Amino acid sequence: MQRFAELLDRLVLTPSRNGKLKLIADYFRAVPDPERGWALAALTGELDIRSVKPAMLRDLMLDRMDEVLFGYSYDYVGDLAETIALVWPAPHDGTGPLRNDVPSLSEVIGTLEGATRIEGPKLVAEWLDRLDSSGRYALLKLVTGQLRVGASSRLAKQALADFGGKDITEIEEMWHGLDAPYLALFDWLEGRADKPVSAARSPFRPVMLSQPLEEPDYGRIDPDHYAAEWKWDGIRVQATCEAGVRRLYSRTGDDISAAFPDLAEAMEFEGSIDGELLVARPGGGGEPLLDPHGSVLRDDIVVGTFSDLQQRLNRKSVSLAVQRKHPVFLRVYDLLQDGADDLRALPFRERRERLDRFMTKLEPTRFDVSPFIPFQTFDDLARARSHPPHAVIEGLMLKRWDSAYVPGRPKGPWFKWKQDPHVIDAVLMYAQRGHGKRSSFYSDYTFGVWTGPEGAGELVPVGKAYFGFTDAELKQLDKYVRDHTTERFGPVRSVRATRDEGLVLEIAFEGLQRSPRHKSGVAMRFPRVSRLRWDKPAAEADRLETLQRMLPA
Structure with a gap:
């Protein structure tokens, strides 16, 4: 478990794709069976642990910590597993985490697969007492299946192909006929056995892209x-x-x-x-x-x-x-x-x-x-x-x-x-904390355009974007949100947005459609922030009529 915890920590902190591939491939080289196979199953989303759910973990925490204090902590951190990992109290006997008593991945998965929903949370609590904060984080991510460490299923398969010197298409075509912890697969990749014969009926055939x-x-x-x-x-x-x-x-x-x-x-x-x-x-x-x-x-x-x-x-x-x-x-x-x-x-x-x-x-x-x-x-x-x-x-x-x-x-x-993307100028209205390495930043932005009489209208939300900006721009946006907050709603902040004061975002999007579920009546396809318009007054942002004219007849 400790090596798996270290892998997750380093994946979160490694921005480049090639860096993540090397981390995963090195893990496969260093860690023996069946631990590495269970880690592969976790990274590819093949685990389904039904005896523990996120709501149960929250209840575990509220038995050990004041609800209001936990709420403030969760609001600040923005990720349930990370919050619990950081604030989980040491055992009452004062022994603290015991590294020589750390459960293995095999122990955790094997035990939870045979546990009921009453037994599952109790087992997790016992393991949390035995782990340090990094191990607790890995355990909680494992049991919820929500890793969010920037490593997709295909990235893990590519790292597996790099590790064994194989073409990823070979692995993808046989994948759905394999079972965790993938002992036969690793034997083949390390040259100890022939290529596994896929037992999968209707196998996946890797797609051709343009x-x-x-x-x-x-x-x-x-x-x-x-x-x-x-x-x-x-x-x-x-x-x-x-x-x-x-x-x-x-x-x-x-x-x-x-x-x-x-x-x-x-x-x-x-x-x-x-x-x-x-x-x-x-x-x-x-x-x-x-x-x-x-x-x-x-x-x-x-x-x-x-x-x-x-x-x-x-x-x-x-x-x-x-x-x-x-x-x-x-x-x-x-x-x-x-x-x-x-x-x-x-x-x-x-x-x-x-x-x-x-x-x-x-x-x-x-x-x-x-x-x-x-x-x-x-x-x-x-x-x-x-x-x-x-x-x-x-x-x-x-x-x-x-x-x-x-x-x-x-x-x-x-x-x-x-088609060329559509572009509009909108005003930042709300911001929400991100997840993973963005959990301490306000990185998800709701934006709006003007509606109502000219010069006396109001902003109506038309979309939400959480990418398109650089890391440097993210820091600028986060500071702006903190400096111009008018209200707080849990992890969401309302940002000052008037005709006289507000941040204009240039938003690019692929398409637009009518949507009765939204107050504005429109929904965007793939919106993203294409530019920060520090130079443009909020009053000069686009109006809802501009978007309505973009709608298909």
């Missing part, structure tokens, strides 16, 4: 060499079905099938398809479902916004009510596996011809083909990009007709040409 289209490449794009499609505003997924096992994967290889049982139920095929997951909401305008030839399939079902799709994301289960309100379908781009045939080495043109035939067997209300955009010149594409027919489109995809399906992001075969 490069942003830049001006030097404009001249390469012509209809003889490239096909053009719309870039839909959903999430990229892979639907795979083999011998009755149905799995829906995110682009990073995470199994998200549980959040979309309605789509999984319709996956009655043998193969693997690549596409964009979208919400099909009843009526009300939008882009209708199309058949593979571009004809309207059903005019009572239209493509919903990304905001609609967010109601389904990151859930372990979804109620029938949510499924009915936000039904999903897959707009298919590519065919990777057709029965027993692996098609990834074939040219894109041949894969799409096979895909058109493959799609005739699928339920049309759950699967359709992304249609091509006809063009003769690059100017035709530029016009299409500037005037997409629907708000759920965020640009163009350009793919070479002769391109094989290659994992990763090769240069040249596929390009994405997104």
